Structure formats: C-alpha cells, structure tokens
Amino acid sequence: MAMSKDYHETYYEHGEDFLKQLPKGVFITVKDNKGRVNTMTIAWGHIGVIWGKPCFIAYVRYSRFTYDVLLNAGDFTINVPAYGTLKKELTLAGTQSGRDIDKFKEAGLTLKDSHKVTSPIINECDLQYECKIIYQQSQEPALIQPSIKERHYKTHDTHIMFFGEIVDSYTTKKGSHS
Ligand SMILES: Cc1cc2nc3c(=O)[nH]c(=O)nc-3n(C[C@H](O)[C@H](O)[C@H](O)COP(=O)(O)O)c2cc1C
Numbered sequence: 001m002a003m004s005k006d007y008h009e010t011y012y013e014h015g016e017d018f019l020k021q022l023p024k025g026v027f028i029t030v031k032d033n034k035g036r037v038n039t040m041t042i043a044w045g046h047i048g049v050i051w052g053k054p055c056f057i058a059y060v061r062y063s064r065f066t067y068d069v070l071l072n073a074g075d076f077t078i079n080v081p082a083y084g085t086l087k088k089e090l091t092l093a094g095t096q097s098g099r100d101i102d103k104f105k106e107a108g109l110t111l112k113d114s115h116k117v118t119s120p121i122i123n124e125c126d127l128q129y130e131c132k133i134i135y136q137q138s139q140e141p142a143l144i145q146p147s148i149k150e151r152h153y154k155t156h157d158t159h160i161m162f163f164g165e166i167v168d169s170y171t172t173k174k175g176s177h178s
Helices: 015-024 067-071 088-093 103-107 146-152
Strands: 026-031 039-042 045-050 053-061 077-082 127-138 159-171
Touching: 015 026, 015 045, 015 077, 015 127, 026 067, 039 053, 039 067, 039 088, 039 103, 053 067, 053 077, 053 127, 077 159, 088 103
Parallel strands: none
Antiparallel strands: 026 039, 026 077, 045 053, 053 159, 077 127, 127 159
16 A cells, blocks of 8 residues: 655655745744744755754844744744745845734735644745754854855854754645646
8 A cells, every 4th residue: 555655755855946946035934932923034044854854944143033933932934935936025024024013914925824833834835844943053153264254244143043844845836836
C-alpha cells in the first residue's frame, strides 16, 4: 500500500520557487502567546537541515516589532507570493511597523488558520511553510567581516536567527507554482 508522504519528504518540493522569490521578499507571520499577530517582509534566510530536521532560518533585527512578537511565540509561518507578485504588499510590510499599524488591514492581506502551528498563514500567498521555533542565535559582531559590518551594522542593530523546523509546507493556490 502506498504510504502518504510526510513533510520530511516534501519540504523541498517548491524550493526553487521559494529561493527565486526570496530576494524579492516573502512574509514572516507570527502570532504570540498574548494574541498579537504581525507580519514583515524578509529577504534573507536559509532552507536546509539541522539535527535531522528540515528548517527555515530567518534573520530578524532586534529593532523589529516582529522580534518582540517572536520572543513570545512558539512558531511562525513563511508566506511566499507567486514570483514577482504582491509588490505593494511586500513594500508595506517591509517599511511600516506593526507597532504603528495593522499591516494586514492596510495591505489588504487576509489570514487563515495554519494546519499545525498557532501562527496563521496569508491567504494571498501561494506557498506556505509552517515552522516551529527550535533555536535562536544572536550574531557575534566581532566575527562579522569588517566590510559587511560597516555596510549592514553601523547602528549595531544586528540580527537574531530564528530556526524554524518546517512541520508543514504546501501550496495554497493551484497552478502558480509548478
Ligand atoms: C525586500 C525587503 C526585505 C527585508 N528583509 C528583512 C530581513 O531579512 N530581516 C529583517 O530584520 N528586516 C528585513 N526587512 C525590513 C523589515 O521588513 C522592516 O523593517 C519592517 O518594517 C519591520 O516591521 P515590524 O516592525 O512590524 O517588525 C526587509 C524589508 C524589505 C522591503
């Protein structure tokens, strides 16, 4: 009898679509244990394997409201627009703070319950990753190459890496990701 595939066998299936869109921006969406929900645009991250678990690693600066929300959350979702779409929405989520506005309302983005985590997914995106936070790590400024430090960390607002075990991944709009 054919066994149904589990997420370990499927997390990479749309990897090319994901990696193509990532530099243009994807959303990281998080709901914390106080019920706060926020999303922001990210363009840095990795998809891979650690401790035998498929993971997405997000880089979030300490100054972001998203960082505050992630600190009180057990999970996040990564919501990937079809290639080159949702540009206005990505710009809004990447330039405004959830401290000041409700980004979902302002950008016209709608939320839907995830399958396996508390943080919701964004309906308007085509590809979804549900991630359980299993580790966090701060950058060590002394170890960053000086030219990168000069370019990215003049204000010492470094990144913290959130390691999210991918516990589910799926497409939500048929046909957009082949
Ligand atoms: C294309 C794009 C990519 C971005 N990538 C990241 C990223 O990887 N990490 C990060 O901390 N901020 C990134 N940002 C900046 C945040 O999205 C931005 O500061 C946002 O307003 C923070 O929102 P928040 O305060 O609600 O968390 C990016 C912005 C844009 C437009």
